[in-house]
Amino acid sequence: MGDTETEQSEIVVEEDVGRVVEQVKELQEASSSLISRVAKDEQFLRQRALSLESSILKLRSSIDSLLCNNRLDPKLADKLEDELNRARCILVDGDASSFLPGKAPGRFLKMFIGPINVRATGKDVQLKVKEEYNRFKDRTAILFLLFPSTLLLLRSWIWNGCMPAFPVQLYQAWLLFLYTGLALRENILRVNGSDIRPWWIYHHYCAKLMALVSLTWEIKGPPNCVEKQRGVELFLQCAMMQGVAMLLQNRYQRQRLYTRIALGKAKRMDVVWGETAGVDGQLWMLCPILFILQGFEAYVGLLLLQTAIGGVVSEWQVIVCGILLVLMAVGNFANTVGTLMAKSRVKAKMKRGKSKQETD
Structure with a gap:
């Protein structure tokens, strides 16, 4: 009787251990898959952030050039400059700023x-x-x-x-x-x-x-x-x-x-x-x-x-x-x-x- 109970206990513990090991492996695979997807999404967002930052700089340069050549109304130029400033503040001051490259530590x-x-x-x-x-x-x-x-x-x-x-x-x-x-x-x-x-x-x-x-x-x-x-x-x-x-x-x-x-x-x-x-x-x-x-x-x-x-x-x-x-x-x-x-x-x-x- 005692031997039978011991064998049953061993079987139960062995099954529990095996189940936990399989669950850990499944969690590891799911975590790796999620991290891989997040890394791809982050790379895509990082490229978009860099592209938008470059576009803002180019637009500012274009506005200054047109304004210097008297080809743009100063009132409109001020309005466009304010809009670009707000857009840049959203870009560099919001959550998207984490995708922009930071300064290297000195x-x-x-x-x-x-x-x-x-x-x-x-x-x-x-x-x-x-x-x-x-x-x-x-x-x-x-x-x-x-x-x-x-x-x-x-x-x-x-x-x-x-x-x-x-x-x-x-x-x-x-x-x-x-x-x-x-x-x-x-x-x-x-x-x-x-x-x-x-x-x-x-x-x-x-x-x-x-x-x-x-x-x-x-x-x-x-x-x-x-x-x-x-x-x-x-x-x-x-x-x-x-x-x-x-x-x-x-x-x-x-x-x-x-x-x-x-x-x-x-x-x-x-x-x-x-x-x-x-x-x-x-x-x-x-x-x-x-x-x-x-x-x-x-x-x-x-x-x-x-x-x-x-x-x-x-x-x-x-x-x-x-x-x-x-x-x-x-x-x-x-x-x-x-x-x-x-x-x-x-x-x-x-x-x-x-x-x-x-x-x-």
Whole structure:
């Protein structure tokens, strides 16, 4: 009796195992077939997306050519240009954008994570990457201002003009983490179709290098502590001014980007730049502040070089930080001026079009 029950149990288990194995094989075949069909469909959609993107570029070129030769009504040209802009926004900002070729990851990204594809296939995932980048900037903007201002206040009130090494190096280590995180996130955003200008990524490379160099800065104590720590004081003052700029930019830039997205002039994956502003008129309020901050950044860099050349603080870190500050100030100024000139050209083109319509 026992042997019979054992044989029946063995038969049942063997049949169950065989049935599961067959089901797994069937699932594998169905999955392979589905993946093959999806791959073919994706290839077809990818070819269509590339063809439509090329058609939009050709049509834009044709409109510009006809407009220059006075063979197209300016009012109609503006209408057609707006329609093409909306079509391109649908193409590059919708689900079809995943079929367009993305930017290759740069060396900086490969250095940290290797040759891994960081392009998100779904639009919802891409937008989450962007929102996390914005949250990271919001979280760090207040700390960027609070940290150096606290150190400078404690220097005057408690430390009698002589800062201890640990809190300063802690702040410099946080800066290194901040700029590395920003550079990584911005490289990932560019791969996923964002329009971040290369300069702002290079700017964060320079800032990361400056934070790394300043981390090796020897914080000397008494005697003559005020003179020995002059370079550190200037570095903290510049960082505090940059914190003010970050807070101002984070406030104004989002409004402008949301407006451009609503008008079909920007993609949802785009992020704000360092010289954009909110609505009309805010750019002219923000730009003078940016120019003042850029001038102060260059001034601090020159003061650092002067303290090194004058022998007050002769460490090599002072020279490197001074050069990097001047370089970043010049780059920021050049990009801000370039943006203003581009906006002026667009406005001039719009005015010419309106005046020509009135004449006709």
